[in-house]
Amino acid sequence: xxxxxxxxxxxxxxxxxxxxxxxxxxxxxxxxxxxxxxxxxxxxxxxxxxxxxxxxxxxxxxxxxxxxxxxxxxxxxxxxxxxxxxxxxxxxxxxxxxxxxxxxxxxxxxxxxxxxxxxxxxxxxxxxxxxxxxxxxxxxxxxxxxxxxxxxxxxxxxxxxxxxxxxxxxxxxxxxxxxxxxxxxxxxxxxxxxxxxxxxxxxxxxxxxxxxxxxxxxxxxxxxxxxxxxxxxxxxxxxxxxxxxxxxxxxxxxxxxxxxxxxxxxxxxxxxxxxxxxxxxxxxxxxxxxxxxxxxxxxxxxxxxxxxxxxxxxxxxxxxxxxxxxxxxxxxxxxxxxxxxxxxxxxxxxxxxxxxxxxxxxxxxxxxxxxxxxxxxxxxxxxxxxxxxxxxxxxxxxxx
Amino acid sequence: xxxxxxxxxxxxxxxxxxxxxxxxxxxxxxxxxxxxxxxxxxxxxxxxxxxxxxxxxxxxxxxxxxxxxxxxxxxxxxxxxxxxxxxxxxxxxxxxxxxxxxxxxxxxxxxxxxxxxxxxxxxxxxxxxxxxxxxxxxxxxxxxxxxxxxxxxxxxxxxxxxxxxxxxxxxxxxxxxxxxxxxxxxxxxxxxxxxxxxxxxxxxxxxxxxxxxxxxxxxxxxxxxxxxxxxxxxxxxxxxxxxxxxxxxxxxxxxxxxxxxxxxxxxxxxxxxxxxxxxxxxxxxxxxxxxxxxxxxxxxxxxxxxxxxxxxxxxxxxxxxxxxxxxxxxxxxxxxxxxxxxxxxxxxxxxxxxxxxxxxxxxxxxxxxxxxxxxxxxxxxxxxxxxxxxxxxxxxxxxx
Numbered sequence: 001x002x003x004x005x006x007x008x009x010x011x012x013x014x015x016x017x018x019x020x021x022x023x024x025x026x027x028x029x030x031x032x033x034x035x036x037x038x039x040x041x042x043x044x045x046x047x048x049x050x051x052x053x054x055x056x057x058x059x060x061x062x063x064x065x066x067x068x069x070x071x072x073x074x075x076x077x078x079x080x081x082x083x084x085x086x087x088x089x090x091x092x093x094x095x096x097x098x099x100x101x102x103x104x105x106x107x108x109x110x111x112x113x114x115x116x117x118x119x120x121x122x123x124x125x126x127x128x129x130x131x132x133x134x135x136x137x138x139x140x141x142x143x144x145x146x147x148x149x150x151x152x153x154x155x156x157x158x159x160x161x162x163x164x165x166x167x168x169x170x171x172x173x174x175x176x177x178x179x180x181x182x183x184x185x186x187x188x189x190x191x192x193x194x195x196x197x198x199x200x201x202x203x204x205x206x207x208x209x210x211x212x213x214x215x216x217x218x219x220x221x222x223x224x225x226x227x228x229x230x231x232x233x234x235x236x237x238x239x240x241x242x243x244x245x246x247x248x249x250x251x252x253x254x255x256x257x258x259x260x261x262x263x264x265x266x267x268x269x270x271x272x273x274x275x276x277x278x279x280x281x282x283x284x285x286x287x288x289x290x291x292x293x294x295x296x297x298x299x300x301x302x303x304x305x306x307x308x309x310x311x312x313x314x315x316x317x318x319x320x321x322x323x324x325x326x327x328x329x330x331x332x333x334x335x336x337x338x339x340x341x342x343x344x345x346x347x348x349x350x351x352x353x354x355x356x357x358x359x360x361x362x363x364x365x366x367x368x369x370x371x372x373x374x375x376x377x378x379x380x381x382x383x384x385x386x387x388x389x390x391x392x393x394x395x396x397x398x399x400x
Numbered sequence: 401x402x403x404x405x406x407x408x409x410x411x412x413x414x415x416x417x418x419x420x421x422x423x424x425x426x427x428x429x430x431x432x433x434x435x436x437x438x439x440x441x442x443x444x445x446x447x448x449x450x451x452x453x454x455x456x457x458x459x460x461x462x463x464x465x466x467x468x469x470x471x472x473x474x475x476x477x478x479x480x481x482x483x484x485x486x487x488x489x490x491x492x493x494x495x496x497x498x499x500x501x502x503x504x505x506x507x508x509x510x511x512x513x514x515x516x517x518x519x520x521x522x523x524x525x526x527x528x529x530x531x532x533x534x535x536x537x538x539x540x541x542x543x544x545x546x547x548x549x550x551x552x553x554x555x556x557x558x559x560x561x562x563x564x565x566x567x568x569x570x571x572x573x574x575x576x577x578x579x580x581x582x583x584x585x586x587x588x589x590x591x592x593x594x595x596x597x598x599x600x601x602x603x604x605x606x607x608x609x610x611x612x613x614x615x616x617x618x619x620x621x622x623x624x625x626x627x628x629x630x631x632x633x634x635x636x637x638x639x640x641x642x643x644x645x646x647x648x649x650x651x652x653x654x655x656x657x658x659x660x661x662x663x664x665x666x667x668x669x670x671x672x673x674x675x676x677x678x679x680x681x682x683x684x685x686x687x688x689x690x691x692x693x694x695x696x697x698x699x700x701x702x703x704x705x706x707x708x709x710x711x712x713x714x715x716x717x718x719x720x721x722x723x724x725x726x727x728x729x730x731x732x733x734x735x736x737x738x739x740x741x742x743x744x745x746x747x748x749x750x751x752x753x754x755x756x757x758x759x760x761x762x763x764x765x766x767x768x769x770x771x772x773x774x775x776x777x778x779x780x781x782x783x784x785x786x787x788x789x790x791x792x793x794x795x796x797x798x799x800x
Contacts, residue, residue: 202537
């Protein structure tokens with residue numbers, strides 16, 4: 001197993017033994033196997049365990065279990081705890097969604113503050129196969145066919161080559177114990193249907209399903225790479241001005257154009273059917289709208305622009321902390337008692353405000369000339385317009 | 401339903417109402433729906449029914465049923481009958497495989513002799529979805545992700561937009577009867593597992609699975625189109641001499657190269673693992689073999705050549721009529737009492753011999769200088785070498 005593990009990391013260039021790797025560990029079989037493989041391979045790892053407090057005492061026992069393994073193997077151990085159910089209720093989202101959001105927000109904070117090279121998660125090959133079938137069932141594009149990516153931004157998944165059965169054999173051979181995560185078995189209704197009803201039937205047809213799937217995934221990755229290469233060429237032909245000009249006539253008869261334009265327009269809030277309607281529209285001047293953008297179909301080009309205007313109606317009001325979806329963006333409002341680290345403050349996707357200085361509801365609106373704010377560590381106030389110039393924000397982005 | 405049918409044919413440019421279309425009809429629900437839609441749409445169709453004689457009297461009743469529908473609607477009706485079980489035994493293949501081979505051989509004969517533009521088969525959307533899951537389970541490349549193609553060579557599948565449930569509603573609404581094909585329900589073990597166990601579970605997760613699948617397939621088609629476009633560019637860079645020279649160094653770092661070289665080498669009998677081994681080989685001069693070809697890995701190029709030599713050992717002996725696999729080629733030897741049509745004789749993939757003039761076992765070998773044969777309708781003999789020159793067969797192909 002160790003040999004396969006090291007070879008898998010090497011072949012896919014996931015990380016080096018000298019890299020600083022943060023390992024997300026729940027204490028379940030996958031993460032304990034991943035931890036032990038990293039220990040055996042003498043990698044430079046630290047452990048992060050999020051205690052969601054969802055199962056009372058059992059949750060604290062999980063935390064202690066991972067902590068003890070870390071201490072025994074002299075690995076730095078990080079932990080944090082939330083009342084996840086309460087937060088989910090406050091945010092008005094499912095416990096699962098809140099847990100996911102909390103988890104990745106905390107991991108990101110650790111990566112930045114402790115300067116980790118990678119975050120390693122313990123997803124296995126069975127997870128990846130299940131996710132493919134889930135994605136296909138619910139509708140998918142090229143990325144979804146790839147299923148769970150092996151490497152994405154700072155996240156690596158070095159256990160993705162292994163089946164659950166191999167992981168269990170490895171743990172038994174090495175005499176490593178783990179904690180059964182009972183919530184796994186009940187929470188995800190759809191995944192459990194795939195896991196317990198669909199996959200076993202497929203394995204009756206092909207007992208070597210896992211190996212077959214690995215070859216399928218390799219081919220799908222190649223298809224994706226070729227697609228990305230062409231999508232990139234397409235994007236380079238687009239004029240990104242205040243109004244984005246898409247050279248439709250030039251590209252419409254190129255193989256795979258529907259998929260390319262769909263992928264390009266997805267971040268602007270357009271879906272497959274809207275793209276098809278626009279492609280089929282014979283009238284020049286046809287307009288389609290997403291929540292945030294509109295496209296005008298010209299004779300040779302498509303013109304894409306933001307709909308957001310400086311009117312009172314398009315303002316967005318936050319009544320309380322929570323997770324909000326605005327157009328295609330998510331915004332999390334969270335109250336924290338910890339003083340933010342300088343690394344956190346510098347990250348452009350975070351903004352910190354003094355709780356005592358704000359009034360509910362908070363309003364999100366475009367900036368107006370004359371708007372000012374008091375930056376962290378500064379005595380006086382600063383013009384928003386100057387801040388945007390200093391930050392070198394491009395003109396079209398200024399209003400987003 | 402008729403509106404959807406006509407729109408589907410139009411959008412996908414399957415055929416025109418004036419085209420001569422041969423419709424393959426078993427008498428089952430799919431083919432009866434397809435026939436009636438073609439009749440309603442006033443297309444120029446003929447019907448072909450193959451009587452496999454697998455279910456005794458019931459098979460003849462199927463034939464009569466389709467014949468009566470055709471007569472009532474004044475459609476030309478073609479039929480033929482085989483003792484399929486006996487032929488399968490003679491050929492040493494499964495009944496299913498023999499039936500498939502017989503069916504498509506006969507259809508091809510009809511297309512050529514009666515000059516049809518298209519052969520239409522009644523595959524539906526459920527068939528297509530099942531085939532995708534079957535392909536994924538058994539291992540698949542880009543083509544397999546496309547599942548059953550809508551149009552391939554002369555075959556079109558105009559019913560592929562419709563679910564079984566829609567087809568049944570249509571038949572009920574139009575008061576069209578059909579014959580239950582009992583063999584369908586038992587023969588295909590793997591497909592039945594997918595149909596009766598996997599798909600129903602997936603529909604619990606997503607009741608709109610069929611619509612979702614159509615969007616998935618549209619995206620997969622686009623991925624395939626982009627792949628084919630790049631594969632074509634790759635092929636154009638290859639030097640097709642007696643030894644095929646593949647410019648490996650030039651292409652190896654291009655996105656998706658593994659899949660491209662795999663697809664290119666598949667017809668030469670190489671599989672995925674052999675391609676991976678060759679890609680990973682660090683030694684220049686490494687050689688891999690398929691049954692028919694070998695590849696030598698040079699520093700900049702790969703050299704691909706035929707292994708077949710003029711030795712006695714590589715000759716192939718046929719003891720009796722049947723279906724034979726030689727390398728990547730299939731050869732069917734079939735005894736026929738019908739005199740072949742001139743169209744059949746002209747097709748380069750068919751060869752007809754006088755049964756009384758041949759001796760078993762037949763030997764397949766490369767031609768030697770001095771070989772002669774007596775062509776159809778000619779009194780004297782002709783040199784094989786002259787025949788090859790007349791036929792403008794390329795030098796590398798001469799020995800295949």
